[in-house]
Amino acid sequence: MSAEMQQVWVYLSTSPLLWLTLTLIAYQIGTWVFRRLDCPPLLNPVLTAIILLVVLLKVSGIDYQTYFRGAQFIHFLLGPATVALAIPLYREMEVIRKSFIPIIITLAVGSVAAIISAVGIVWALGGEKIILLSVAPKSVTTPIAMGISEQIGGLPSLTAVVVVLTGITGAVGGDFILNLLRINDDNARGMALGVASHGIGTAHAIQKSRVAGAFSALAMALNGLFTALLLPVLVHLLQ
Amino acid sequence: MLGSLTLILICQLIGEIITRLTKIPVPGPVIGMILLFCGLVFFPRRMPSEVETVGGFLLRYLALLFVPAGVGVITHLDLLMKSWAPISGAIIIGTLATIAITGLVMKFLNRRFACAHEEARQ
Incomplete structure (x- = not known):
């Protein structure tokens, strides 16, 4: 590398601009490949983007903090996007109101199932306590899960990773399970994806059907609320 | 556009203030979502008309927002x-x-x- 190129790289590699731009490019490559190959579930754009960026950071030797200085502008939008979930809820209020009781019961069962299955499996496979606590809120959307994790004594940064991987798992394998069990109702498919795999599941559900998307958004929001209230109490009782 | 974005951020901001003041274990954005929902239900005419456009934009790229984490x-x-x-x-x-x-x-x-x-x- 010539001296000038070196200088440009030194400037760019630490500036937020580069990593913000590369995050957008990586996601668009992921989306492009996904559509090109007829949307195979395993080539989830979020997964592709994460792998591309991790490889890039490893190869260039840039640390995550430097990367995040740029990527934080995207990360920040998770908060406003969570607020914006009020819109699909409002739009589909009539449909949702009609199955109000099934929603509440399903939500309570699903929310508890998400926590128990996560905690139970970590415990059964001999995971440490810090992992158990970090994995417990895994089905809840990132900003909420990180908050809960911090509160109950987990590692918020590990929780963030587990949450994203959980979302990808739901988007990748959700349709397979739902088809296998012949769950064809749009509202049931939406509830399942939203409760188990939060925003990434919801993004997947919105692409399939408007009703599934609205129920998924509702399930994700209510599950966030429910888990945020339930989990700290549960952990307190178990300790 | 600007009004809608501001409204969404204000909802989140109030949410953050409420969670910090009351110490309830619900994250700020979730309270913000409840506030925006109440706003849409109770004052549908007062809400900026493009709040759906801005919100729709955020939700369309929801999956992208998880990449940095x-x-x-x-x-x-x-x-x-x-x-x-x-x-x-x-x-x-x-x-x-x-x-x-x-x-x-x-x-x-x-x-x-x-x-x-x-x-x-x-």
């Missing part, structure tokens, strides 16, 4: 290598089991409540 996997590679079995087990089996249970319960309740409605009508 996901790249954080790079900081935990050691821990993930060491405890790969419990972590991947919880993620894969736990998530798919949750989808199955939630979907089946909702499907069952749909039938159940549809029948109840039918009977009530007869």
Whole structure:
């Protein structure tokens, strides 16, 4: 590398601009490949983007903090996007109101199932306590899960990773399970994806059907609320 | 556009203030969502008309917003290598089991409540 190129790289590699731009490019490559190959579930754009960026950071030797200085502008939008979930809820209020009781019961069962299955499996496979606590809120959307994790004594940064991987798992394998069990109702498919795999599941559900998307958004929001209230109490009782 | 974005941020801001003042364990954005929902329900005419456009934009790219947090996997590679079995087990089996249970319960309740409605009508 010539001296000038070196200088440009030194400037760019630490500036937020580069990593913000590369995050957008990586996601668009992921989306492009996904559509090109007829949307195979395993080539989830979020997964592709994460792998591309991790490889890039490893190869260039840039640390995550430097990367995040740029990527934080995207990360920040998770908060406003969570607020914006009020819109699909409002739009589909009539449909949702009609199955109000099934929603509440399903939500309570699903929310508890998400926590128990996560905690139970970590415990059964001999995971440490810090992992158990970090994995417990895994089905809840990132900003909420990180908050809960911090509160109950987990590692918020590990929780963030587990949450994203959980979302990808739901988007990748959700349709397979739902088809296998012949769950064809749009509202049931939406509830399942939203409760188990939060925003990434919801993004997947919105692409399939408007009703599934609205129920998924509702399930994700209510599950966030429910888990945020339930989990700290549960952990307190178990300790 | 600007008004809608401001409204969304104000909802989040009030949410953050409420959680910090009351110390309730609900994150600020969730309270913000409840506030925006109440706003849409109770003052539909007062809401900026493009709030749906701005919100729709954010939700259309919702999946993208998880990428920066996901790249954080790079900081935990050691821990993930060491405890790969419990972590991947919880993620894969736990998530798919949750989808199955939630979907089946909702499907069952749909039938159940549809029948109840039918009977009530007869």
